[in-house]
Amino acid sequence: xxxxxxxxxxxxxxxxxxxxxxxxxxxxxxxxxxxxxxxxxxxxxxxxxxxxxxxxxxxxxxxxxxxxxxxxxxxxxxxxxxxxxxxxxxxxxxxxxxxxxxxxxxxxxxxxxxxxxxxxxxxxxxxxxxxxxxxxxxxxxxxxxxxxxxxxxxxxxxxxxxxxxxxxxxxxxxxxxxxxxxxxxxxxxxxxxxxxxxxxxxxxxxxxxxxxxxxxxxxxxxxxxxxxxxxxxxxxxxxxxxxxxxxxxxxxxxx
Amino acid sequence: xxxxxxxxxxxxxxxxxxxxxxxxxxxxxxxxxxxxxxxxxxxxxxxxxxxxxxxxxxxxxxxxxxxxxxxxxxxxxxxxxxxxxxxxxxxxxxxxxxxxxxxxxxxxxxxxxxxxxxxxxxxxxxxxxxxxxxxxxxxxxxxxxxxxxxxxxxxxxxxxxxxxxxxxxxxxxxxxxxxxxxxxxxxxxxxxxxxxxxxxxxxxxxxxxxxxxxxx
Amino acid sequence: xxxxxxxxxxxxxxxxxxxxxxxxxxxxxxxxxxxxxxxxxxxxxxxxxxxxxxxxxxxxxxxxxxxxxxxxxxxxxxxxxxxxxxxxxxxxxxxxxxxxxxxxxxxxxxxxxxxxxxxxxxxxxxxxxxxxxxxxxxxxxxxxxxxxxxxxxxxxxxxxxxxxxxxxxxxxxxxxxxxxxxxxxxxxxxxxxxxxxxxxxxxxxxxxxxxxxxxxxxxxxxxxxxxxxxxxxxxxxxxxxxxxxxxxxxxxxxxxxxxxxxxxxxxxxxxxxxxxxxxxxxxxxxxxxxxxxxxxxxx
Numbered sequence: 169x170x171x172x173x174x175x176x177x178x179x180x181x182x183x184x185x186x187x188x189x190x191x192x193x194x195x196x197x198x199x200x201x202x203x204x205x206x207x208x209x210x211x212x213x214x215x216x217x218x219x220x221x222x223x224x225x226x227x228x229x230x231x232x233x234x235x236x237x238x239x240x241x242x243x244x245x246x247x248x249x250x251x252x253x254x255x256x257x258x259x260x261x262x263x264x265x266x267x268x269x270x271x272x273x274x275x276x277x278x279x280x281x282x283x284x285x286x287x288x289x290x291x292x293x294x295x296x297x298x299x300x301x302x303x304x305x306x307x308x309x310x311x312x313x314x315x316x317x318x319x320x321x322x323x324x325x326x327x328x329x330x331x332x333x334x335x336x337x338x339x340x341x342x343x344x345x346x347x348x349x350x351x352x353x354x355x356x357x358x359x360x361x362x363x364x365x366x367x368x369x370x371x372x373x374x375x376x377x378x379x380x381x382x383x384x385x386x387x388x389x390x391x392x393x394x395x396x397x398x399x400x401x402x403x404x405x406x407x408x409x410x411x412x413x414x415x416x417x418x419x420x421x422x423x
Numbered sequence: 424x425x426x427x428x429x430x431x432x433x434x435x436x437x438x439x440x441x442x443x444x445x446x447x448x449x450x451x452x453x454x455x456x457x458x459x460x461x462x463x464x465x466x467x468x469x470x471x472x473x474x475x476x477x478x479x480x481x482x483x484x485x486x487x488x489x490x491x492x493x494x495x496x497x498x499x500x501x502x503x504x505x506x507x508x509x510x511x512x513x514x515x516x517x518x519x520x521x522x523x524x525x526x527x528x529x530x531x532x533x534x535x536x537x538x539x540x541x542x543x544x545x546x547x548x549x550x551x552x553x554x555x556x557x558x559x560x561x562x563x564x565x566x567x568x569x570x571x572x573x574x575x576x577x578x579x580x581x582x583x584x585x586x587x588x589x590x591x592x593x594x595x596x597x598x599x600x601x602x603x604x605x606x607x608x609x610x611x612x613x614x615x616x617x618x619x620x621x622x623x624x625x626x627x628x629x630x631x632x633x634x635x636x637x638x639x
Numbered sequence: 640x641x642x643x644x645x646x647x648x649x650x651x652x653x654x655x656x657x658x659x660x661x662x663x664x665x666x667x668x669x670x671x672x673x674x675x676x677x678x679x680x681x682x683x684x685x686x687x688x689x690x691x692x693x694x695x696x697x698x699x700x701x702x703x704x705x706x707x708x709x710x711x712x713x714x715x716x717x718x719x720x721x722x723x724x725x726x727x728x729x730x731x732x733x734x735x736x737x738x739x740x741x742x743x744x745x746x747x748x749x750x751x752x753x754x755x756x757x758x759x760x761x762x763x764x765x766x767x768x769x770x771x772x773x774x775x776x777x778x779x780x781x782x783x784x785x786x787x788x789x790x791x792x793x794x795x796x797x798x799x800x801x802x803x804x805x806x807x808x809x810x811x812x813x814x815x816x817x818x819x820x821x822x823x824x825x826x827x828x829x830x831x832x833x834x835x836x837x838x839x840x841x842x843x844x845x846x847x848x849x850x851x852x853x854x855x856x857x858x859x860x861x862x863x864x865x866x867x868x869x870x871x872x873x874x875x876x877x878x879x880x881x882x883x884x885x886x887x888x889x890x891x892x893x894x895x896x897x898x899x900x901x902x903x904x905x906x907x908x909x910x911x912x913x914x915x916x917x918x919x920x921x922x923x924x925x926x927x928x929x930x931x932x933x934x935x936x937x938x
Contacts, residue, residue, distance in 0.1 A: 220542050256548040267543035270638045271561045280557065281547035313638040333547065432721060490754070497761035504763040506706075506746070589750045589758075595711075599719040599749070602712035602846040605873035 169232050171196045171368055172259070172337050174217050176238070177226030179209075186212045188392040190226075194337065197366040201373055201383035201400070205415055209392040210372045214341050217370070218261045219252065230258040231336065257286065260330030264342040266322045268314040274301065274325050275310040278332040286333065293332070300328040304358060320351035324358055337368040344375060356382075376419055380404045388412045429600060429609050436596030437616060442510070443517060443582040443592060448575065450518035455525025456560075462530055473526075480523035486587050489516040493588045513590045517581070524574055532567035533559060565635045572628040579621050593617075703743045707734045708764030711749035712844050714869045715928040716770035729865075729930055730768045732921045737908050753817060753843070759895050766905070767893045770863060772819030774888035775826070781902050783909065785889035786918075787865075787933050791820045793881040794860045794867045796852060801859060804883045808835040810858035813848045816841045820861040823886040832885070845870075853877070861885055868928045889935070910938065 170193035179187040186209045194200050202210045215221040217228065219235065223244040228235040235255045236244045246252065268277050278297040282288045301310060304324040306317075314322050323343060330338055340359065344352035356378050362369065363382050373379055379386055379400060386403040388396040388411075396409045407413045461473045480488065493512035496502040536559055544554040583594035597613035709717035709730065717728040726747045738745040750758050750767075758764045759780070773785050793812075795801045801810065814820040821841065824833045833839060840857060842848050849870050851857045860867070864880070871878050894902045912918050913936070922930040 218546055220545065253548055253550075256546065259546075261546045263539060263543065265537075265539050267537070267539035269540065269543070269558055271565070281549065284553060284557070285548040315639040329547075428721060432719070432724065435724060490757075494754075494757045494761055497757075497763075504761045506748075506763075508763075587751055587754070589748070589754070591749065595749070596719070598844065598846075599711040600721065602844065603714060603718045603721055605846060605849060605870050607847075607850050 170194060170229075171198075171231060172217070172370075173227070173229045174213070174223075175227040175229075177213070177216055177223045177228070177244075179212055179216060179221065179224050186392050187216065187223075190389075190392075190394055192217075192370075192387065192394070194368060194370060196336070196368055198368055198385065199363045199383050200370045200385045200387060201379035202370065202387045202389060203373065203376065203379055203404075203415075204389035204395075208389040210389045211341055213389070214261070214339050214370070214372055218259060218339055219246075219256070220261075222246065230255050257333065258336045259339060260333055260335035260337075261339045261341065262323070262326050262330055262343050264345050266314070266319075266326045266346070268322055268326055268329070270314050273311050273313055274306065274317075277314070277325060278329050281329075282332055282334075297328070297332050300331055301325075304328050305354075318351065319347045320354045323347065323355050327355075327358055327362075337370065338362070340369065340371040340373070342372050342374065344373070374419075376404060376416065388415065390415070426612070429604075429612055432600045433593060433597050433609060433613050433616065436591060436593035439585075439591055440582045440593040440620075443513060443585055443590075444578060446514045447517040447521055447578060447582075450514065451521035451525055454518060454522035455529055458522055458526035459529040459533065460555075462526060463533065477523045477526060480520050481527075485516070485520050485581060486584050488520055489513065489584065489587055492516040492519075509588055509590050513585045513588055516588075517578075517585075521574065521578060525571070528567050528570045528574070529563060531570075532563040535566055536562050565638075568628065568632045568635065572625070572632075575624055575628065576621050579624060580617055583617075703741075704746055705734070705738050705741075705743040706746040706748050706763070706765045707731065707769075708748050708750040708755065708758050708767045709769035710752045712846055713752075713769060713866065715865055715925050715930070717747075717749075728769075729921065729925050729928075730770060732924065733909075733912070733918065734768050736912060736917060736921065737905065740908050740911070741904065759893065762895070765894070765901060770865065770890050771893050772822070772888050773891035773893075774819070775822050776893075779896065780893035781896050781898050782894070783892035783902055783906050784935075784938070785891040786909070786913075786935050787890040787930070788935055789819075789888050789890050789933065790864045791823050791861055791885040791888065792864045792867055793883075793885055794849075794852075794862050794870070794878050795858065795881065797876055797879045799858065799879065801881070803881060804832060804885070805835075807832070807859055809837050811838045811840060811856075812836045812859045812861055813840040813842055813851055813857040814861040815845045815848060816843050818845075818863075819888055820863065820885070823888070824861055829886065849874075849878075865925075865928050865930065865933065872927050913938070 173191075173193035175191045175193075177187050177190045178185065190209075190213060192200070192213070202213065204210050212221060216223050219228075223236060225238055225242045225244050227237050227244075233251075233255060234247060235252060236246045239245045247255070269280075272280060275294065275297055278300065279290065279293045282293040283290050298310065301307065304327065306321060306324060306328070309317065309321065314325065317325065327343075343359070344355050347355065352375070356375065359369070359371065360382050371379070371383070383400050386398065386400045387394055388403055388407070388409070390411050396403050396407060396412045402408075403412065404416065407416060458473055458477070461469055462477065464470045489512065492515050493504070493509065496508075497504055540558055540562070541554055544558045549557065582592055585592045586595045586598070589595070593616060594613055597609045600609040601607060707730075709726070709728070711717055711719055711726055713728075715728055716730045717726060720727040726749065731747055734747075735745050737743075748764050750764065755767055759767060770787070770789070772789065773782055793801075793804065793807065801807060812824075814824065823829055824839060842851065845860070845862060845866050848857070848860045848862070852860055867878070867880055871880075892902075892905060909918070919931065919934060919936070922934050925931075
C-alpha cells in the first residue's frame with residue numbers, strides 16, 4: 169500500500185486544463201522529485217495533494233484513507249471536515265515563500281500547531297522543537313522573529329515547523345527558488361539529510377543536479393501531463409522522451 | 424466667574440463625553456470586524472447587503488444618523504421615547520457609524536496579509552476560526568493601527584455631535600456655560616479639553632504601536 | 640470604574656492646564672493648585688453622577704413626572720446656573736413651583752431647539768416652557784394662556800450710529816435660527832423693514848449672535864427683549880436697545896397638539912399661582928431682565 173496516492177486527477181482553471189489524468193503514488197521512505205517547465209502543472213499537483221486546491225476529478229488517499237474519491241459522475245467528492253483534519257496530520261508542506269508567521273517567534277512557529285491543532289502536551293512539543301531547531305543548525309535562534317533571520321534560515325525554520333507536526337510525508341514546493349543562489353546549498357543539505365533518514369518526500373524543484381543526487385524517482389511534467397517517470401539516472405541523464413530532452417538541454421545551456 | 428469654575432462646569436460634561444467615547448469603541452470595533460468578515464463573505468447577497476449598508480453609513484452625516492436612531496422608533500412604530508433612550512440612541516448611532524468605518528479599515532488590513540499565511544495555517548490543520556484568531560487577526564491589528572488611530576482621534580471630536588440629541592456631553596455644557604456667561608471663553612476651554620484628551624489618545628496608540636513593533 | 644477613570648483623567652488635565660496657566664508661579668504653588676484641581680474634578684464628576692442618579696430616581700418616584708423641554712442656552716428663561724450647576728431661569732422656577740403644588744416631579748430636559756417638534760411629538764418631553772412665542776404659531780401646538788408680553792427689539796453696539804429702525808437700511812442684521820424674531824422679520828408686516836437690510840443672517844445661538852456683533856461682523860441683532868437685557872447685564876455698557884420695537888408678541892407654554900388634559904391641569908395651577916402673587920414673586924428674581932413689567936397679570 170502506498171503512503172500517498174493521487175489517482176487520475178484532472179484540474180482546470182476556467183478553460184485552461186492544468187492537470188490531465190495524473191496518477192502519482194509514493195511509498196514510505198521514497199524521495200520523489202518533480203521537474204518540468206513553469207506552467208507544467210507541477211505546483212498545482214502539489215497544491216491538489218495538500219488540499220490547497222480542490223480536484224475536479226480523481227482520488228486522493230493517504231495511508232489508504234480517502235481524502236477525496238470520484239463519485240459515479242467522475243467528480244471528486246471530499247471526505248467530511250473531521251476526516252480531512254485527521255488526514256492533514258499525515259503530511260506537511262514547505263512553501264517557496266516560507267510563509268512563516270511573522271508575529272510568532274521561531275519556537276512558537278514550531279510549537280503552536282502541534283499544541284493547538286494536535287492537542288499535544290506543550291512541554292513535550294517544545295522539547296521536540298528545540299531538538300529540531302538545533303538539527304537545522306539554528307541553536308540560539310528560538311526566540312528570534314522570522315524577519316530577523318536570513319532567507320535560508322527562515323526556510324530551515326519552515327522545514328522544522330513542518331517536521332514538528334510529525335508528518336508521514338513532506339512536500340516541498342520549489343523550496344530554494346526564493347533564495348539567493350549562495351543560500352540554496354544550506355536548504356539542499358537539510359533535505360539531503362532528511363533523505364538519508366528515510367523521510368518520505370515529494371520535491372518540486374529546478375535543481376537538476378540535486379534531484380539526480382537525492383531522488384529515488386524523478387517525474388517530468390509538461391503541459392499538465394506526466395511525460396516521463398523513472399530512476400534519476402534514466403530521466404535526467406538519459407531521457408527517452410524528446411520533450412524531456414529539450415527541457416533538460418535548455419536547462420544545461422542556461423545554467 | 425473664575426477660570427477654575429468654568430473648567431469645573433465644563434468638566435462635569437466630560438464624564439458624558441468619555442461614556443460616548445469608550446462605549447463607541449467597545450461596540451464598534453468588534454462590530455466592525457464582524458461587518459468586515461460579512462463584507463468579504465463568499466455568500467453574495469450578504470456581502471452586497473453589507474456593502475450597501477456601509478455605503479449609506481459612510482455616505483450620510485453622522486448627525487442625521489443620530490436623529491434617525493433617536494426619533495426612528497417614534498416615527499416608525501409610534502413608540503413613546505423614554506429618558507434613557509437619549510443615551511442609548513447616541514451610543515447605537517455612534518457605534519454603527521464607526522463600525523462601518525472600522526469595517527473598511529479592517530477589511531483592507533485583512534486583505535493586505537499575504538494569502539500564504541492562510542495557506543500555511545490551513546496545511547498545518549488550523550480551523551478557519553483558529554486561522555483568523557491566531558494568524559490573521561494579530562497581523563491585521565498591527566497593520567491597521569495608524570488608520571484606526573485616525574478614527575479614534577476623530578471620534579473624540581465627533582462626540583460633540585451628540586448635542587443634536589441634546590445628550591449632555593462636554594461641548595453642550597460648554598455652549599450652555601457660554602450662553603450663561605455671554606462669552607466665548609468657555610468654548611476655548613472645551614477645545615483645550617479635547618486637545619488634551621487627544622494628546623492622551625495619541626500617546627496611548629503610539630505605545631500600542633511600539634509594543635507591536637517587535638516584528639515586521 | 641468609568642467615573643474613577645473620568646475623575647483621574649480630568650484631574651490630570653486640570654493639573655496640567657493649571658500648571659501651564661501658572662506660568663511664573665513657583666512649582667509648589669502649581670502642585671497645590673493641582674491638588675485642588677483634583678478635588679474639584681472629583682466633585683464635578685460626582686455631581687454629574689448625582690444628577691444622573693437623581694434623574695433615574697425620579698423615574699421611579701410616586702406621582703407624575705412633568706418633563707419640561709427647554710433650550711439651555713436661552714437665559715433668562717432657561718440656562719445653566721453656574722453657582723449650583725443646575726438649570727434655572729424664570730420659566731423653570733415657575734415649572735418647579737407648579738410641580739410642587741401638584742405633587743409632580745419636575746424633569747428639566749435641555750433640548751436641541753431645532754428638534755423641538757420631534758421632541759414634543761414623540762412624547763420625550765411633556766411641554767416646552769421656555770419663552771416660547773405663541774404669536775404666529777397658534778395652530779401648531781396646544782397652548783396655555785399667554786403669560787409674558789415679549790417684544791422683539793433691535794440690539795446694537797452702544798457706540799453704534801444706528802438710532803432707529805430706519806438707520807438699519809443697508810446694514811447686516813442677525814438673529815437666531817427658527818426664532819420668533821426670524822418669523823416676525825420674514826412675515827408680511829415687516830417685509831419693508833427686512834428688505835431694507837443689506838442682509839439678514841441666521842445663527843443657531845443668540846449668544847454667538849452677540850459675539851458676532853462684538854467682532855463687527857454684523858451691525859444689529861433682532862432679539863427678544865429679555866435675552867437682550869440678560870446680555871447687557873453680563874456685558875455692561877457694551878450694547879444698546881433701539882427705542883423703537885420691531886414687533887410685539889406673547890409667550891405661552893406649548894403642549895403636544897391635542898393634549899388639552901395636561902394643558903388644563905397646568906393652567907389651573909398656574910392661575911392659582913398668579914392669583915396668590917407667586918408668579919410675580921418669581922418674576923422679581925429677574926427684575927434686572929425686566930420680567931415683572933413683561934408679565935401678563937390679568938386673566
